[in-house]
């Protein structure tokens with residue numbers, strides 16, 4: 001069996017090699033594990049709640065319809081908690097779908113107001129349909145999202161989207177991230193905008209920055225002493241958030257364990273978060289990220 005469903009999870013294994021597989025928690029449609037040839041690619045906190053009481057600390061939580069907290073009280077999204085409602089809702093498993101790749105296995109999950117977190121849809125009362133497609137090949141995981149505003153709905157709505165991927169790494173101080181040089185960056189800690197001119201991103205303290213309008217031809221690589229650990233490719237996801245909580249912030253997060261876990265994770269989050277997307281009744285918006293294996297490739301400005 002390549003696709004196995006339980007009450008709370010779906011496990012998808014590659015038919016040619018069962019040690020390449022991913023696991024999705026129906027709560028949040030959160031990918032909580034993605035292994036290639038038995039090696040785990042994602043960080044999952046040992047204290048992550050997997051019982052639906054809290055968004056998952058690790059894996060790939062889904063951020064919709066707002067990234068962070070909207071501060072303008074006039075904006076209807078300001079009523080929602082940080083990172084919206086998708087990661088706090090139990091999605092419907094829709095079953096297998098046709099893969100794009102010859103050796104791919106694909107599954108789909110759906111979320112609509114009828115099944116989404118009731119307390120949160122009361123705060124943001126719009127009609128929407130989210131279809132998440134996850135496709136596994138022997139060397140990649142494609143995560144595709146389709147957001148629609150049904151033709152029957154009366155109003156348009158505005159939203160952000162983001163794949164909040166927690167990558168597993170060996171040691172944050174040996175890790176760097178490539179190919180974001182020359183882009184506009186907003187430092188969420190210093191509340192400052194500037195152009196990043198450093199050749200690579202390195203980590204010596206808490207890090208929380210939004211790189212915006214990064215050309216989709218740029219792949220982002222997470223590298224450990226010359227070895228590429230992860231490569232992220234994107235389509236329709238121009239913004240990238242890079243986050244590491246470091247010592248103090250990790251200490252303050254009850255669901256983050258072990259407290260030294262910040263050494264073994266980095267979030268590289270592909271999204272559309274600088275500007276809102278405006279969707280009218282009958283319109284659809286699609287985007288995707290692909291986590292894959294690639295050789296080290298520096299892309300000059």
Ligand SMILES: O=P(O)(O)OC[C@H]1O[C@@H](O)[C@H](O)[C@@H](O)[C@@H]1O
Nearest residue numbers: 082083164188208209241243269
């Ligand atoms: O604790 P949360 O809501 O999962 O957010 C984690 C982090 O998510 C990142 O995307 C943000 O840039 C950070 O500011 C935030 O701290």
